[in-house]
Amino acid sequence: MLDIKALRDELATLHTAATANMEKFAATDPSDDEAQAQTDRFSRMEKIKTTIENSEKLATYAFSGQPDAGKAKAELPRKSPDQIAVEAADQPRKFDKHEFGKALSDWALTGVMPEEYATITTATASGAFYPKQVGRAINAVTGSALREAMAAVGAIAVVTDGTAEMNIPVVTIGTGSDVAETATAGTDNTPVPTAINLKPVVTQSGQAWVSNLELGSLDYDLLAEIAPGLEDAVEARLEQRAFAAVIADPGITQSVATASTSGLTYDNLVDLNRKLPRRFDRQKVIILSDAAYALAEKLVGSDGHPILNRDPQNQQLLRFNGTPVIRSSFLESFGATKVVGIVVSFVGAKVRDAAQPKLIRHVDDKDKVDQTGVNLIKYTAFGYVPSAIATLKTPA
Numbered sequence: 001m002l003d004i005k006a007l008r009d010e011l012a013t014l015h016t017a018a019t020a021n022m023e024k025f026a027a028t029d030p031s032d033d034e035a036q037a038q039t040d041r042f043s044r045m046e047k048i049k050t051t052i053e054n055s056e057k058l059a060t061y062a063f064s065g066q067p068d069a070g071k072a073k074a075e076l077p078r079k080s081p082d083q084i085a086v087e088a089a090d091q092p093r094k095f096d097k098h099e100f101g102k103a104l105s106d107w108a109l110t111g112v113m114p115e116e117y118a119t120i121t122t123a124t125a126s127g128a129f130y131p132k133q134v135g136r137a138i139n140a141v142t143g144s145a146l147r148e149a150m151a152a153v154g155a156i157a158v159v160t161d162g163t164a165e166m167n168i169p170v171v172t173i174g175t176g177s178d179v180a181e182t183a184t185a186g187t188d189n190t191p192v193p194t195a196i197n198l199k200p201v202v203t204q205s206g207q208a209w210v211s212n213l214e215l216g217s218l219d220y221d222l223l224a225e226i227a228p229g230l231e232d233a234v235e236a237r238l239e240q241r242a243f244a245a246v247i248a249d250p251g252i253t254q255s256v257a258t259a260s261t262s263g264l265t266y267d268n269l270v271d272l273n274r275k276l277p278r279r280f281d282r283q284k285v286i287i288l289s290d291a292a293y294a295l296a297e298k299l300v301g302s303d304g305h306p307i308l309n310r311d312p313q314n315q316q317l318l319r320f321n322g323t324p325v326i327r328s329s330f331l332e333s334f335g336a337t338k339v340v341g342i343v344v345s346f347v348g349a350k351v352r353d354a355a356q357p358k359l360i361r362h363v364d365d366k367d368k369v370d371q372t373g374v375n376l377i378k379y380t381a382f383g384y385v386p387s388a389i390a391t392l393k394t395p396a
Contacts, residue, residue, distance in 0.1 A: 169193035289331035341392030348388025
């Protein structure tokens with residue numbers, strides 16, 4: 001007869017030993033004997049687990065006419081606390097947005113993060129990591145014209161754990177060549193790489209202060225109420241920095257002139273939409289300033305219909321001859337020699353999210369009596385090759 005209790009006790013002991021060894025191996029490399037012993041532990045644990053599960057399954061098949069039918073269940077002892085802990089550790093935790101938001105509210109008030117969230121966030125009295133794996137799910141916001149433009153064409157950010165400066169090559173080769181069936185030598189066609197520089201900048205949302213009276217309320221969810229606004233502020237700064245660089249860059253030589261210093265036409269947008277070289281004539285988006293976007297929305301064709309059409313899958317998104325059109329507040333208004341729009345290909349332009357975003361906690365400010373401040377910090381970069389961008393510029 002199987003001794004289920006003894007097997008459970010053995011499993012708990014093996015689990016404790018395996019955990020201790022994993023922590024040890026994280027600091028030092030194991031010897032061959034130690035590595036083999038760890039492998040044997042996992043093998044034995046798997047065998048015990050299977051035996052216990054099969055025994056429990058067998059007990060459910062007992063019926064009243066079977067000899068000792070009730071005995072199988074009676075011989076299954078209650079799980080020990082150690083075994084309950086082992087099984088709980090093996091089960092993936094379901095993330096609860098509201099509970100995490102309340103936990104973050106409590107942390108902002110007290111500086112202490114509840115233990116149950118130890119695996120998804122690290123916190124001290126002065127700062128907490130803002131978990132990537134849940135942060136984006138919680139805040140379903142575009143944040144900036146850059147993010148909205150990327151989403152429209154399926155472009156994704158470059159995400160790195162570190163913050164070191166990096167260069168991403170955009171390789172261009174004119175044309176390849178055919179190879180004869182009996183060829184004995186290759187033809188040199190060295191790629192010409194142009195690097196996209198992505199050096200992260202430390203970007204902050206700015207301190208948002210909340211009264212401790214609000215933080216102490218039982219139903220207040222700090223993450224849901226404050227974090228999206230902090231995220232928007234950080235993303236707005238990324239967009240502002242990116243487009244200021246584009247406007248000031250003399251290396252961007254591809255440009256289309258508007259009809260006047262105060263307006264644009266359908267032809268202007270056609271020329272802009274076709275300005276990029278074939279290499280970058282994909283994953284492209286037209287981004288217009290607030291003023292240019294407002295004028296473009298009013299342009300109509302000879303049939304009286306607007307030249308900007310609504311995307312059938314996303315009614316909030318406008319398209320011009322198939323190309324997404326996005327509005328940005330950080331391109332220029334009309335006037336002499338102003339950049340009122342751009343077309344950008346995300347084949348040759350990249351956004352980078354580096355390292356782990358984090359919330360900084362501020363307390364005991366003499367001018368903020370009984371208030372707690374939070375400040376979102378992110379490490380972001382935007383880079384491009386000049387031939388992947390063309391500008392829509394007003395005449396002098």
